[in-house]
Amino acid sequence: MLKGVIGALVPLLAAVLAFAFGATMLVALGASPLAGLDAMLDGAFGSGSRIAATAVKATPLILVGAGITIAFRTSVINIGGEGQIIAGALMSTVVALSFPDLPAVILVPLVLLSGAVGGGILGAIPGALKAYASVNEILSTIMLNLVMVQFMNFLLRGPIMDPFELEAGTRIPQTQRLSDNAALPTMIEGTRLHVGVPVAIAAAVAAYLILWRTPTGFRLRAVGHSPEAARAAGINVKRNITLAMTLSGSLGGIAGAILVFGSEGQRMVTDGSAAGFTGSAGFNGIVAALFGGLHPLWTIPSAMLFGALLTGATQLQRVLQVPAALAVALNGIIVIFVISSTPVRGWLQRSLADSGLFNRSSDSAGAD
Amino acid sequence: GGDDEAPASGSGEGGALRVAIVAPSASDDLAFTQSMVDSVNALERDVELSITDGTFIVEDAAAAIRGYAEDGNDVVIAHGTQFGASLMEIAPDFPDVTFVWGTASDTQGLANVFAYAPAADQGGYVNGSIAAALTKTGVIGVVGPIEAGDAVAYINGFKAGALAGGASEVNVTYTGSFGDVALAAEAAEAHLINDVDVLTGTAQMVVGAVGVAADAGVPWFGTQANQTSLAPSLVVASQVYHWEVVLEEMLALRDSGVLGGQAFEVNLANGGLVIEFNDAFELPAGVRDAAEALIEGITNGTVDTGS
Amino acid sequence: MGEFFTLSVLVATAASAIRLATPYLLASLGETVGQRSGVLNLGVDGVMLLSAFFSYWTVLETGNLWLAVFVGLAVGLVMGLLYGVITVFLKATQGISGIGIFIFGLGLSDLLFRRLVGTPKPVRRLPNVDIPILSDIPHLGAALFQRNLLTYLAFVLVPVTALLLTRTTFGLNIRSVGENPQAADSLGVSVERTRFVAILIGNSMAGLAGAALVLQLGIFQPNLTQGLGFIAVALVYFGAWRPIGVMGGALLYGLVNATVLHWKALGIIPVSDSDLANMAPAVLTILALIIVARRVHAPSALTKPFTRH
Amino acid sequence: MPVGIPQWVSTGAGRFAGTEPTDTMGSDENILEMRGITKAFPGVVANDNVDLDVRYGEVHTLLGENGAGKSTLVKILFGLYQPDEGSIHLRGEPIAIASPSEAIASRIGMIHQHFMLVPTLTVAENVALGTRSTRRPFTDLDVVSRRISEISEEHGLAVDPSVEVRRLAVGERQRVEIVKALYRDAELLILDEPTAVLTPGEVDDLFVILRRMADDGRGLIFISHKLREVMTLSDRITVLRNGKVVGNTTPAETSSEQLAQMMVGRTVRLTPEKPLLDEGHARLSVENLTIHGDRETVAVNDISFEVRSGEILGIAGVSGNGQRELAEAIAGLRGVEPGSSIRLDGVDVTGDDTRARRDRGLGFIPEERMRDGAIAEFTVSENLVLVDHGSDRFTSRGMLAFGAIGQHSRKLVDEFAVKTPGIDTPTSSLSGGNIQKVILARELSASPTVLLACQPTRGVDIGAAEYIHTRLIEQRSIGTATILISEDLDEVLGLADRVAVMYEGHIVAIVHGRSASRDQIGLLMAGVVEQTPSS
């Protein structure tokens, strides 16, 4: 009983500490912490349309996070979310440019699928490099992120640049407004809640089902825990490593397509950096996944939390006129505090158990 | 729509006009965003200003734009080309709010949207011609971010001006990033080794290149905002955006009940573009006069900047 | 193309490469020490940003470059204390704690800059110091021996780090806790203390890297590093956890970047191909690893918290 | 009694404070006295009021089933665990051992069940680790190396200080462990299953060394599951069962059979009974098999043999003579040289992967249980279907059929008497013998036509070993062709119909199990007798 309370209290306490830190910074910036909290809550959940915006913000995090879960569960460290999002976005953009007149019922699934293909390819490359050429995936995914940024700039200012930008000579790296038939339908009129949100949730559920309910996931997890034992049991380790990265990348790719055709303005645009298009979802998705204990379903609320932090931060800046950087710093602090609290929790529970405060048999099925 | 009824002059305290800016980079970036903040502050009327900056992401910017409109601001400035699509969605929902969008050369047919764009090539042309007068080697270097936006217009204008002014070569390096200061610095170094003795550049990462120019004692030309503070003795001149010139026009229209629907350009002629000389840098005799004459020529259309 | 092979351009390219490589090298060497002890730190970029900001601010306020270097180091040390407590004593997951540190550093350095400085103001840069005699070697001297002291320090730290790891008892402890902490523990080597000190060393060097970056540029702006710290982590893998390999990686990365810039300046790379050329450093880094095809062996206990039970 | 209060601190100190030592305490014959040691882990009491005395100059054996609490007891002694209750006296003085470094400082040495070596370091570095260098902050590896050479000579332990440990064979690694303890001048030496991974020859060498160390006056605690070894080496024996001491004895007073009974609590058949069978057709044929080892050497050199239905072919040999590579090649885990051929029931599978071979009826019990045989983090149930999870039995419409999997797992757990709280228990929490049973259950339940069993009873207690042997013989009687690779000669001789002896990558002889003698095979394994292979 007390252990359960500790289990719940410690992370909560960590969150409170993190917010206390945030409050201190707000005071230092001459703003009222209460007003700050109010603004953040209001920005994230203040109205139906804001809740919708939070969900929309969480969408790429859910997708990338679910993908990260698949990779990490196979013991492949995928830091390539940024590149995979971009690859998916580019692929879906090219498809929408090529077949603008297809009816929406075909084009919408098609752009999502091509996003998955694009991201999948960018995941498969480091996956195969790791499996077949022993190239460390941390290195290759970080490097491929850099490659994709430049490839994106190349395409957006070259082959698929908005013809108007070329004509006007302004050459903003963006495409023309893409076919409306590819637009993800809005689900609730007057909000930004689009079909991408349920797609992401469905993808996370699918990731869960794949990992824990299918033979494929069984093999991925087996490879993740012990490539040697998996191999001796007849599982093709190299192929499964490649598969894990491909699946992981394809989820990131779907996020890219959703950004273009749902969350952003029906066109791909960047300031020349990865974050300029992705909003760092490729990194934040890792955080969401780890925060959700590398479980695809827990990634959903975890991503919502970070989505709320991000949308709340916009409001914070707008209402209190404090720099957006405050929210970023706060974000980092929350991650640090909460992640440090998890072991502390286990430790407290253990030492309380050791000190005899708990009846030992209560947590060991009466085996004593 | 309340188009036919002139809106109150301001909804802020004491009738101050409530203006909000949503912009992609930092409000004190000595470049694009700062130019708009400075301009709003330079407006002659009483303004209550809110800023959301560092918001390149369209999605976040859209949330901020909508939020400002909901909060009852009179004017919301969406200071970034990429925000156009969001305005298409948001502007119709707030017919009493004036949205100001740039840099853009049309209003997408929206009745409560004004658009603005700079003729950055004009200041570039002037800077280029002065640079040509200063170079001894005849080779001039340009450090650009990625080949996009008003950076392109400025650089193309600069190039044309320099070549027309007698420079033999203008080498342009796009580093591939708006933010990588280290690469910008090395790009400047690379120019220096290749006989470049005058430099210019655009976007926020040029602060790295200015430092290199300053150390090497090479004259520098700025754009977007007055960059003299970065190298007080070596910045020759900066092309500065005075958006307030067109903003005043827009506000006057708003006062008269026209909430949008027109596009504006800042240029040397309307005073929206100003070449601000650094008096601490001593130009050779005649160069400044030639530059003034050139400005005059561009203003009255006798000089073509080539773009 | 021929223009590129004039001596002065080659020398300048080499000098650029070394300048660009310096922050990478410092950060990667530090990360090497940490990883050899079994601790992955993905927060390098955040540490560099914070130390870069504080170094910059120190010069801005005091004009004292050496104080600024010291401040950069100290900020790294403080962040190391934080990271060490989180990962070694609280045993938090390393990957996510590192990302937490990164995000924190990114936000806080930005915030502090906006509050304390605002508009970028240039400060004094690290002066180049000629090494007597060596700097007079024609061409080579200019490229290699007319650099700033932090650059020299970075390269001196390569053999120093190598010696630390291979020739000292502390290095022996580091390698053992990174490979088999149970074994080290069974011989009375304190896994926690060893890792903690390794983290302090690693973060201090990340701090130095931040100082080197900002003091070479003489200016700060938000997100100055642009992900440099992550590349520094990748270079540790590239260098196969060896200081000399890490140096090779940093130099290669710097050289390709520098070459691309010089080729652009010379017009060898036309503006239209600029984006494609910018891919070169990353692509070459991957290709180099495929071609060399070493079966590199990461420290076995990397990222694994140690518990005796 | 309240748990968590370390009783031994107060009682120990109290007794020592008294001037009069009791007759059991502080006797100068005993280097070590452990009294009333109790240690509980969640769900089990690993040590329950255990007493243990060790005299100077003796080898004291701890014997017990898997999970009896042997390792726990010695880990407490080495400061790796803290006891819940009980006291420890070392050389007559009460002592609290909070950490391994304190144990080492008290001249206790330990050779762990799993080697405590850093594979990427050299022998000298491994030995120097944690010791004070004479040239601080630098290492003094030359000094250490010289001292290692001295120790090597003194004790007959051949090791090269400059070579990296990962390049060493298992037996050599063990010697490094012993050198480590001697270098620290250990007077009380703990050896937790030191022979589990050694070849018979290596065991003999080790025993010579250990005996000499005891004769020097050191106290040795020895743990092993092999009764033959226990009977050979021990001076005294303490038997543990379920965490409690169930008896003390000496080899002179007892027999292997009695020891087995004491451990398990029932009679154990030490030599399996094996009915005579008619030989069937060849199920596995290996022809001209040549395999390269890890270091580009030829590990297996042009060997050919067949295994028939209803036959167990034992493969004996000192480790490192190609058995591991042979097993990996048959399993499809290692490539073979051109010209080699492996056929299962007449079908050439030389180019096939492990999956395809398993589909053709191959069962495989890998040598390294925890690395290759089972996934520690997986549940018992998941490990039981590790091979067959994708088959129609365990899937429905593309999803895993947990009902069928659960049913199957419960059946196997019952049938193979796996001691586990449930089928959803993580496999890591099972004892070694029970993990081996899980692997065996998985492989046998697939009804293999050819079974490749590598070291199936290594580190497994005699009760479980008996059970595994019975199952292997049962499998033989239903027509499975079995290859049994084992370094335990008793096991090979007891089970195999024919024994192939490998030496330096060749099969130097194939002899009939019934007619073979221990000595004869021992000589063949050492490469002494030249004999043309007979079928």
Ligand SMILES: Nc1ncnc2c1ncn2[C@@H]1O[C@H](COP(=O)(O)OP(=O)(O)OP(=O)(O)O)[C@@H](O)[C@H]1O
């Ligand atoms: N760290 C631990 N946490 C929980 N339970 C443990 C731990 N170590 C041992 N146990 C349990 O304590 C009991 C005794 O284990 P121990 O390792 O001492 O057995 P053992 O006699 O050495 O067995 P084996 O012959 O298999 O080595 C077992 O039930 C084991 O599962």
Ligand SMILES: Nc1ncnc2c1ncn2[C@@H]1O[C@H](COP(=O)(O)OP(=O)(O)OP(=O)(O)O)[C@@H](O)[C@H]1O
């Ligand atoms: N370990 C296995 N057990 C049972 N069936 C399997 C196993 N592995 C694959 N299969 C079956 O073989 C067929 C091909 O497998 P599939 O291509 O889906 O998996 P894979 O990703 O290639 O996996 P693997 O790495 O195991 O080869 C499928 O019908 C699958 O059910």
Ligand SMILES: [Mg+2]
């Ligand atoms: Mg398959």
Ligand SMILES: [Mg+2]
């Ligand atoms: Mg044991």
